Amino acid sequence: MVKYDFSGQVAVVTGAASGVGLRIAQDLLGAGARVSMWDAGAEALRASAASLARADGIDQRTVDVRRHEQVEQAAQAVLARWGRIDVLINNAGIIRPPGPLASSSLADWDDVLAVNLTGTFHCCRAVMPIMAQAGYGRVVNVGSTSGKEGNPYTPSYSAAKAGVIALTKSLGKEFAASGVLVNCVAPTVLNTPMTCRNIEIAPERTQRLLEKIPMGRFGEVEELAAMLAWLSSRACSFSTGAVFDLSGGRATY
Numbered sequence: 001m002v003k004y005d006f007s008g009q010v011a012v013v014t015g016a017a018s019g020v021g022l023r024i025a026q027d028l029l030g031a032g033a034r035v036s037m038w039d040a041g042a043e044a045l046r047a048s049a050a051s052l053a054r055a056d057g058i059d060q061r062t063v064d065v066r067r068h069e070q071v072e073q074a075a076q077a078v079l080a081r082w083g084r085i086d087v088l089i090n091n092a093g094i095i096r097p098p099g100p101l102a103s104s105s106l107a108d109w110d111d112v113l114a115v116n117l118t119g120t121f122h123c124c125r126a127v128m129p130i131m132a133q134a135g136y137g138r139v140v141n142v143g144s145t146s147g148k149e150g151n152p153y154t155p156s157y158s159a160a161k162a163g164v165i166a167l168t169k170s171l172g173k174e175f176a177a178s179g180v181l182v183n184c185v186a187p188t189v190l191n192t193p194m195t196c197r198n199i200e201i202a203p204e205r206t207q208r209l210l211e212k213i214p215m216g217r218f219g220e221v222e223e224l225a226a227m228l229a230w231l232s233s234r235a236c237s238f239s240t241g242a243v244f245d246l247s248g249g250r251a252t253y
Contacts, residue, residue: 002226004233007032010082011232012075014065014123015092017044019192020142023225024089028232029057033087036078038063040092065092065119068126075126084134087232088127090120090141090164098153098205109156116160117167124171128180137180140231141168142224145188145247153205161186165243172241181240183231188212188247190219214249 011028015021016037025035029052036059039045049060059081061074078085094115096108120141131137146154147161168184175182189209210218224246230236231244245251 002230004031004229004235006087006233009033009086010036010078010084011087011089012036012038012078012085012123012127013089013091014038014063014119016060017041017048020190020221020224020228021089021091022048023221024091024228024232026052027225027229028087031229033057034082035059036061036074036082036085038065038074038092040064065122066114068122071119071122071126075123075130079130085127085130086134086137088123088131088137088139089228089232090123090139092116092119093142095154095157098151100153101155104155112156113160113163116157117163120164121167124167124182128171128175128182131180132175132178135179137178138232138236139171139180139182140228141182141184142228143168143184143186143243145186145245145251148186148243148245148251148253168243169241176240181236183236183239183241184243185224185227185231186243186245186247186251187219187224188250190221190224192221212250213247217248219246219248 006028011033013021013025016025017039025037028035034057037049038061042062045060049058063070063074096112141164143164144161146158147165150158165184168182171182227246
């Protein structure tokens with residue numbers, strides 16, 4: 001796997017207690033970055049941070065991205081500790097069990113949009129002006145193929161991820177001349193607990209999702225982490241407001 005140099009840089013990773021967030025935090029640490037790990041689950045976050053070797057380069061903060069005041073406070077605390085924020089990876093996300101529109105829970109709709117879309121907005125709003133003032137930054141928003149295609153029976157998740165894509169495009173244009181690049185990754189189903197191992201998702205639906213992928217398998221966390229690493233690095237220098245598919249051939253536009 002390609003290695004990028006993040007020496008001297010500071011990265012914020014949301015949803016960092018497990019899965020993709022934990023993996024990219026580990027990769028960034030290994031590449032020389034100092035990493036602030038944000039997650040709403042305090043106990044899981046402590047355990048994950050303790051499992052990483054470079055304790056001196058880790059900052060852990062219990063942050064509910066739905067709460068703008070918590071996000072603002074965390075961003076300012078990272079800035080006070082390390083004096084800069086170079087990378088923001090908006091990975092925090094939730095999904096709810098699929099079902100028909102008529103029986104969709106209003107609470108589930110609110111929660112999914114609040115975490116996946118509004119949470120991403122809160123983090124961008126808190127961090128991107130800091131980056132712009134410094135004249136450099138890389139922001140990567142984790143979207144989904146659902147946001148491009150609109151999966152049936154998951155209206156809240158599809159709508160939230162479509163919003164993340166549109167938000168990325170809007171901010172990409174606004175900050176294009178500032179030195180701050182913002183891009184989005186749109187993966188298909190990955191081998192993570194939130195998706196194919198989630199016991200609330202029926203096995204037959206998981207099989208239908210698999211059948212949509214021409215490569216005949218789900219994506220791996222390591223594959224998404226590799227794409228996140230490039231988009232977070234100086235090697236990504238002329239892409240902003242873009243959406244990068246990671247779908248095994250499912251998305252072809």
